[in-house]
Amino acid sequence: MITMGKTLYDKVWEAHTVRTLSNGQTQLLIGTHLIHEVTSPQAFGMLRDLNLGVRYPDRTFATVDHIVPTDQFEEPFADPLADEMIRELKKNVEKFGIKYFDLKSGKQGIVHVVGPEQGITQPGTTIVCGDSHTATHGAFGAIAFGIGTTQVRDVLATQTLAMAKTKVRRINVEGELGPGVYAKDVILHIIKLLGAKGGIGYTYEYGGSVFDKFSMEERMTVCNMSIEGGARCGYVNPDGKTVAYLKGRPYVPAEGDAFDEAAARWLSFASDADAEYDDVVDIRAEDIEPSVTWGTSPDHGVFINETIPDPADLDSEDERKVITDALTYMKLDAGAPIKGTKVDVAFLGSCTNGRLSDFREVAKYLAGHKVADGVKAIAVPGSQVVATICENEGIAEVFRQAGFEWRGAGCSMCLAMNPDKLIGDQLCASSSNRNFKGRQGSPIGRTVLMSPVMVAAAAVAGEVADAREVFAVGSTSAAV
């Protein structure tokens, strides 16, 4: 009998299946549960109402990121609502004995930066969090996805979820990325090609020579934005780089036999060479250029030297309306070049591009440059660990010298639940993941997504610019 190979998705799913539920869904065991201050308090409230406890407190890990101010580190915080939410989290983790990376730990940060950094994120595991960018952890070959608050309750109470399996789409990116083309450009390109809803019903498996060469942090940048392409989950198969990254991190087995055994097990989850996929997409690396968005959906992307689409070129009335609405909101002209669009704010950070390699890569080019007059530029490290290393390596100083505000760790202006917000219709060059209307704190604020080096170029030029011209960018990727 010939048996078909399996994907990583199949293998991890099987290893975590408890049973089939009455509605046909799977009761799936959740290995790692990450929680933060915004989506967990209501779930703990539901547990209290039902008089339930937490079944595996040592498989849940907490931090604060979404509403934490990045320029104030002492509690109580100026915003009483933010302060209440953080106190609520503290109360809950203490009550149930959950590990909490708080502001004093030196390890606090965006939940999707902290997990990998601490070695909590491991291959062959299931990982959930009440946050849609949980797919980031898929970079390690984990099945990782965002859940709602009622599901946070379910995981706390039972360590399981009711889930149905998705289809798997393999996305191959083969070839060599040109100079100044980054992981962010790869995912913006994928989303533009397949659409913001192209991934509904799918898990994305990213592979090909570009992903083989990518560092773990670059893989995270791509997996992070799977949800912007409609896929709840995205992953890269574990390999030698995955193992090397995890070695020596606090939550992985100690080096020696225990680690080697774990590593062998991790690698065994990688998709088989003869695995069958529901769909396969092939992309040539050479076709990808530095990318930016012009509209209000992550699939509204263009290459830096292209023009903003013109609704008049479209046949479908619905599409014309979508594009016209987006351009009206963005106050941009149909058919105009995107390059040269005036920028008011530059934001470097978030779970997409707030990691060490992002700041290192930008620092290589930013030294000796100044942020343009009238541009507010802020750099927000993804975690306290990143912040500390950047201080020690002199990276933070490069940013300060250039005129960036160097902040504490958190989500900051990615969703502006803390005091970092756009004002009025300011336009922000942002390394984050969402350009939705109002996303960065002002109901009429405008977001243009791009890679970190492109954000720095925009800050320096005072307008959306081609980093390859502003900095004479020559290398393809950050070494991690």
Place this chain on the structure above:
Amino acid sequence: MALAPIPSVIGTGLSIPGADIDTDEIIPARFLKCVTFDGLGEAAFYDSRYEEDGSPKDHPMNDERFAGASILVAGINFGCGSSREHAPQALYRFGLRTVIAESYAEIFFSNSTNLGMPCVTASGENLKTLRAAVNANPDLVITLDLETLEARFGEQVIPVAIPESARGALVQGRYDQLAELLEDEDGVHATAATLPYFAKA
């Protein structure tokens, strides 16, 4: 957890057209600063409904004629973006009890199902018909029937769809799955015991 079965939703409609309406639009992030979901109804679609100075904009949710609607007619990829359950909670607390759209983002769909707000799909053509009927007659009573999988209004009937696992759970009042997930505790521990990364509990 015995919940009331939801075999159907009967009420008047409200139409919010447009593709890719994201959860940031349904409930802007600043309203997530809360430790319970109470009070989210008034913040639903806030930035689409109000100017920065708080004066109301021209929006169907501010339109008196649609007050009391329980059926939301939406577009494609409704509820994309953030996983915030605050989004369906806000719609529910605003008074809506079901959504009929062309397609949904998955997390929004599962969050809505879990709280007993069915999200069904209909074809683009049929949605146009329904939308036109709602806008022409805000008092039109619509019956969303989860047993026959159709929406009836006036003389018209359009087919709707919803995955069977969600439909079954809603009509049987089993959409809150916690009770069933709590049942097989031994099974959960047994599965965990096969996974080395699980701390032995």
